[in-house]
Amino acid sequence: MREYIRGTALFIVTVVSTVTSWLMLQASIAYASVTSILLALIAIACGYTIYFKALRLLFHGRITVQLFVTIAIAASIAAGYYIPAATVVLIILAGTALEDYILYRTRGAIEKLVNMSPKIALIRRDGKEVEVSVEDVRLGETVLVKPGEKIPVDGTVVSGYSAVNQAAITGESMPAEKTKGDQVFAGTMNGNGALEIKTEKIAEDTTISHIIHLVEEAQEKRAPIQNIADRFTTYFVPFISTLAAIVFTATYVLVGLQQAITRTVSILLVACPCALSLAVPIAVVGAIGNASMNGIIIKGGTNIERVKDVKSVAIDKTGTLTIGEPKVVEIKALGNRSKDVVKYAAIAEKFSEHPISKAVITKAAALGVSIPDPTRFRIVPGRGVEAYYGKQEILIGKGMTDMMVTEEMDKVASEFENEGKTVLPVILDKHLIGVIAVADTIRENSRDAIDGLRRLGIKTVMLTGDNMRAAKSIAGQIGVDEFYAELLPEQKVEVVEKMKNDNVVAMVGDGVNDAPALANADVGFAMGAAGSDVAIETADVALLGDDLTKVEYTIKLSRKAFSKMKMNIAFSLAWNALGLTLASLGLLAPILAALLQEAGCISVVVNSALLLLYKQADGSKRPIV
Amino acid sequence: MTVEKLTLKVAKAEGASCACGSCGDSFQKMALERALMRISGISKANFDAIASKVKIEYDTQKVNPPKITERLEKLGYRIENTGDGVS
Numbered sequence: 001m002r003e004y005i006r007g008t009a010l011f012i013v014t015v016v017s018t019v020t021s022w023l024m025l026q027a028s029i030a031y032a033s034v035t036s037i038l039l040a041l042i043a044i045a046c047g048y049t050i051y052f053k054a055l056r057l058l059f060h061g062r063i064t065v066q067l068f069v070t071i072a073i074a075a076s077i078a079a080g081y082y083i084p085a086a087t088v089v090l091i092i093l094a095g096t097a098l099e100d101y102i103l104y105r106t107r108g109a110i111e112k113l114v115n116m117s118p119k120i121a122l123i124r125r126d127g128k129e130v131e132v133s134v135e136d137v138r139l140g141e142t143v144l145v146k147p148g149e150k151i152p153v154d155g156t157v158v159s160g161y162s163a164v165n166q167a168a169i170t171g172e173s174m175p176a177e178k179t180k181g182d183q184v185f186a187g188t189m190n191g192n193g194a195l196e197i198k199t200e201k202i203a204e205d206t207t208i209s210h211i212i213h214l215v216e217e218a219q220e221k222r223a224p225i226q227n228i229a230d231r232f233t234t235y236f237v238p239f240i241s242t243l244a245a246i247v248f249t250a251t252y253v254l255v256g257l258q259q260a261i262t263r264t265v266s267i268l269l270v271a272c273p274c275a276l277s278l279a280v281p282i283a284v285v286g287a288i289g290n291a292s293m294n295g296i297i298i299k300g301g302t303n304i305e306r307v308k309d310v311k312s313v314a315i316d317k318t319g320t321l322t323i324g325e326p327k328v329v330e331i332k333a334l335g336n337r338s339k340d341v342v343k344y345a346a347i348a349e350k351f352s353e354h355p356i357s358k359a360v361i362t363k364a365a366a367l368g369v370s371i372p373d374p375t376r377f378r379i380v381p382g383r384g385v386e387a388y389y390g391k392q393e394i395l396i397g398k399g400m401t402d403m404m405v406t407e408e409m410d411k412v413a414s415e416f417e418n419e420g421k422t423v424l425p426v427i428l429d430k431h432l433i434g435v436i437a438v439a440d441t442i443r444e445n446s447r448d449a450i451d452g453l454r455r456l457g458i459k460t461v462m463l464t465g466d467n468m469r470a471a472k473s474i475a476g477q478i479g480v481d482e483f484y485a486e487l488l489p490e491q492k493v494e495v496v497e498k499m500k501n502d503n504v505v506a507m508v509g510d511g512v513n514d515a516p517a518l519a520n521a522d523v524g525f526a527m528g529a530a531g532s533d534v535a536i537e538t539a540d541v542a543l544l545g546d547d548l549t550k551v552e553y554t555i556k557l558s559r560k561a562f563s564k565m566k567m568n569i570a571f572s573l574a575w576n577a578l579g580l581t582l583a584s585l586g587l588l589a590p591i592l593a594a595l596l597q598e599a600g601c602i603s604v605v606v607n608s609a610l611l612l613l614y615k616q617a618d619g620s621k622r623p624i625v
Numbered sequence: 626m627t628v629e630k631l632t633l634k635v636a637k638a639e640g641a642s643c644a645c646g647s648c649g650d651s652f653q654k655m656a657l658e659r660a661l662m663r664i665s666g667i668s669k670a671n672f673d674a675i676a677s678k679v680k681i682e683y684d685t686q687k688v689n690p691p692k693i694t695e696r697l698e699k700l701g702y703r704i705e706n707t708g709d710g711v712s
Contacts, residue, residue, distance in 0.1 A: 056675045103652050107659065114663065135665060203665055213699070216660045220701040278652065285656075 008101075011093040014046040018086045039082035043073060047089040063237050068244075068268035076590060079261050088269060088594040095598030099274075099605050106282060106609045107219075109289030113212050116168040116187035121152035124196075134186075135203045145195045150187060154201035157182045162193030169208060169530050170545025171295025183531055207530055211544070214299070214536065215292045219285045221300025225562070226280040229569050236273040240580075244268060247584045255586075263586050270579035270593035272572070275604040279568030282604070286611030287561035295544040296554055303540045306523050307558035311503035313453055313551060314496055316517070317464035317471070319510045320527050320548065321478055322440040326355050328363035329421060330437040332412050339367055341434030345426045346371045348387035348394040352379060356422065359438050384424075395427040409435060420466075420473030446478050449548035454481075456555060461499065463492050463517070492517040508551055511535025511542070525551055561611055568604045575600040627685045628668065631693065634678050635702040660700055664688055677705075 021035050021042065044051075051073075054066035069092065076085040121134050124142045134152045137143060142158065145151050151164070163175035168187040175191055178184055184197055187208040203209065244267045252260035284301040291298045298304060318324050331338040346364035349357035350371055364371055374387040374394070384397015398413070412435050413423045421437040450460050462483040464471050471485030484495050493516050499505045504522045511518060511526025512535055518524030519538070526532075526539035528546045536542045543550045579596045582588040588596070637653070654672045657679065661670035666687025671680045681693060694704050 053675065060675055062675075100651055104655060107652075107655050212663065213660075213696075216656070216663075217699050217701070219656065281652065 008097045010046055010049070011090070011097050014042060014086070014090045014093055017042045017046075018083075018090055021086070022083065036080075036082045039086045040077050043077060043082070043085040043089045046086075046093065047073060050089075050092065063241075065237070065240075065271060065273060068240065068271060072265040072268040072590065075261055075265050079258070081590070084590050087591050091591070091594040091598055095602060098602055102602075102605050102609050103282070106285050106289065106612060109286075109293060109612055110212060110215050110219075113168065113187070113208060113215070113292060116150065117206070117208055118150045118152045118187075122146070123199075137199050137202050139199055139202065141199050143197045143199055145190045145197060147190060147192050147194055149190050151184050151190055151195070151197065153186050153197065153199045154206045155184060155197040155199045157184060158196045158198050160193055160195040162195050163191035164195075165189040165191065166530070166545070167295075169211065169295060170547070171293065171550070172545040172547055185530060207533075207536075210533060210536065211292070211297060214297050214542075215288060218298060218300045219288050221284070221302065223280050223284050223301025223305050223562075223565060225305065225565050225569070226301070229276050229280055229572075232573065233273045233277045236271070236276070240267065240271045243580065243584065251586070259586055262590065263583060265590045266583035266586075266588045266593040267580060269590055270576075270583050270588060270597050272576060272579070272597040272600050274601045275572035275575065276569065278601070279572055279604050279608065280565045282608035283561050283565045283568065283611060286608050287557055287614075290612050290614055291554065291557060294550065294553060295547070296550055297536065297539075297542040297544070298554065298558070299540050299542075303523060304558045304561050306504065307506070307541065307555055308562045309504040310458060310506045310523060310555055312459035312461060312499055312505050314461045314463055314492075314499060314505060314507045314517070314521065315480070315548075316492070316507075316509035316514045317462050317466065317474065318440060319513075320443075320508055321446045321462060321480075322442050322474070324440060324510075326359040326422070326438045326440050328359050328436055329439045329441070330416070331363075331434060332437070333434040334408065334432055338434065339369055341426050341436065342367060343369045343371070344389070344392075344394050344428055344433065345396055345424065345436055347374050347389050348377065348385045348396050348426075350374060351377050352385060354379075356424070356438050357385070360424070360436065363436075393429055396424055398423055398425060400425075400427065408432075417469055418473060420470035420477075422470075442474065442477060443546065443548065445547065445549050449552060450479050452549055452552035453555075454479075456552060458555070461495070463487055463495060465489075489514065489516065493520050496520045506551070506555075508548070511539050525554070557611075557614060560614055564608055564611060568607060571607075572600065572604060575603075628682055629685050631681045631683065631690055632678060633681070633694070633697070634676075634705040635697060636677055636705055637702060657697075657700065657702070661693070661696070664693065664696060667693070 021039050050066055051070045054064065054070045057064050058067055073085050073088060119134055120131050121137050122129060122131050122144045123137055124144060129144060137153055143153050143155065157178050157180055159180060161179045164178045164184060165175045166185065166188045167173050169185050178195065185208060186206040244264050247267060248260050248264045251263050284304065287304055288298050315321055331341055333341045342360065342364045345360050346369065349360045350373060361371065374389050376388040378386045380386055380400065383399025384395065386400065387394045409425055409432050416423045416437040421439040424436040424438060425432055426434050426436060453460050460480040462475050462480040464485055465487055466485055468485045471483050475483035487495065492514060496505060496507055496517050497520060500522065506523040506525055507518050507521030508525040508527055509518050511529055512532055515538060518526060523540045525541045525543060526535040527543045527548065529535040529539060529542040530544040541554055579588065579593065583593055654674050657672045658670045661667055661681060666684040667681055668684065669682040683693065697704060
């Protein structure tokens with residue numbers, strides 16, 4: 001901040017004084033010699049930062065372009081070119097101020113995340129409500145969040161109900177419903193309800209702080225393509241020095257001293273490794289900054305380069321393509337009311353911890369059915385549940401019905417199973433009263449995400465531990481190119497390894513259960529990572545929300561970023577070659593040389609900084625150019 | 626609250642320094658200073674890119690030098706020495 005304010009101030013002073021001097025000269029108000037001295041002073045005084053820096057760098061054993069500029073300006077003044085000298089200083093100051101401003105803004109993308117976190121929290125302490133600094137909230141204390149306020153800590157909701165906008169973290173603008181037992185994050189925006197939150201993490205331990213730190217670290221990690229740029233920058237200074245010496249000598253001998261000085265000054269001014277050395281890092285910062293605003297953390301430049309090459313994506317089904325929690329999707333009652341079917345099933349399942357039992361109980365609660373305790377209850381492992389309610393015997397599960405398969409039930413069951421649902425027959429006193437179908441729901445945008453990847457020419461492969469029939473049904477609904485079913489976790493690793501033989505493979509999972517497969521892929525995407533520090537930490541790309549379409553976005557952004565890096569390097573080389581050729585031939589006046597140099601540098605900086613503004617055009621419907 | 630000063634000589638763990646010594650350096654300077662200032666307890670951070678020195682003022686009750694150097698290392702800097710008496 002300070003840098004570019006000072007830069008701008010210096011620039012304004014230079015403009016005003018140079019223009020005044022020039023006008024004075026034109027209007028013949030002042031003697032030419034007085035104005036000349038004035039201009040020389042302006043050039044020296046206003047450019048002091050450049051000379052000072054050049055000398056300090058020289059003192060530290062580094063010969064840099066700053067030194068070239070200093071020599072060029074000193075030579076111009078010595079040769080009596082006062083107006084050009086002052087103008088060159090002016091151009092360089094203007095260019096630097098503008099560059100610094102853009103760099104500041106590019107770096108600043110992350111400030112948006114930082115400012116999300118409130119500094120004050122309203123807490124309940126010793127029975128009183130008090131406002132304290134966020135850093136002073138103790139773990140376990142209850143924080144009160146009023147409607148429309150930002151949540152100051154990470155924690156679990158203990159009471160209240162609200163829709164919380166988590167865009168600060170997940171990049172998703174749809175608010176998430178939060179009620180007792182749900183996890184909330186510091187920096188997210190509370191909706192219309194009041195919430196009471198039990199504090200679990202404060203200040204620097206919160207998820208948002210964690211994310212900010214990771215983004216800062218990622219922005220410092222180089223992209224491999226930088227090595228190409230570095231190869232040129234290493235030889236830049238010796239090359240320019242040699243060129244300047246040759247051109248000076250040749251021109252001095254062939255044309256004369258005055259031309260020799262002008263050409264050499266132009267060479268020293270037009271040479272610009274800045275564009276070259278900044279071409280890649282700014283693109284890295286821009287792309288990672290952009291991603292962070294969309295709830296994506298890309299871990300460094302290397303991963304940008306890897307992601308752009310991804311040709312196939314392996315996706316773990318449960319929790320990624322599907323929500324990961326089974327739900328009752330259909331109830332088929334035979335002769336009874338479906339409410340009764342659910343009621344008996346819920347009684348039998350009441351004390352079971354199985355996810356499927358929970359789905360049944362949730363459904364019963366949703367239908368407003370009261371669930372009395374069973375008299376007796378027994379889980380038959382791998383088969384189902386056997387329970388008594390008073391004198392009534394309830395059997396649930398396909399494994400429990402060996403002896404009483406009816407044709408009717410068989411028909412219903414196989415219909416459900418072909419759709420990938422799990423079938424729970426409910427048998428009351430040896431009579432089948434109905435069938436409940438339970439299934440994990442496919443996420444709303446899974447299909448869009450897969451379609452988007454296909455448009456990018458990427459093969460999609462679904463991995464699941466589910467049985468073949470269920471897998472086939474879900475694969476068909478989502479539209480993946482291939483699927484592997486009945487996989488154990490270690491087999492998922494094998495599939496990924498096999499896919500890697502053909503091309504660059506990304507693996508998408510929740511980052512916890514499928515961590516080995518993620519680690520083995522060329523790029524591991526952890527989805528829904530906001531709740532798990534481990535997932536955020538270990539993934540190559542962490543998708544903080546639950547939006548699978550962000551995989552496609554990350555790939556597009558990386559491709560865009562990489563093409564900008566290549567474009568910038570090529571442009572910088574061409575621009576330098578052009579400038580140096582013109583200067584050597586005496587076709588470039590020093591002022592133009594300085595302009596050309598700054599224009600080149602700014603073009604590169606702006607081109608990369610524009611990555612921050614990159615957006616996915618209109619959802620995922622249209623391909624991005 | 627006790628404020629202590631810390632000077633560290635650092636080097637970018639990977640990569641050559643910019644031949645121009647202007648824009649590239651301020652790009653690093655901005656990033657490093659801001660990242661350090663975000664650590665609670667650090668009230669001032671100044672990175673002299675030419676001398677490769679970081680000067681930090683911190684509250685001893687909130688943060689300590691190991692924590693600061695750890696952050697610097699994570700940001701891709703190598704700590705060369707603690708800077709005292711080194712030019």
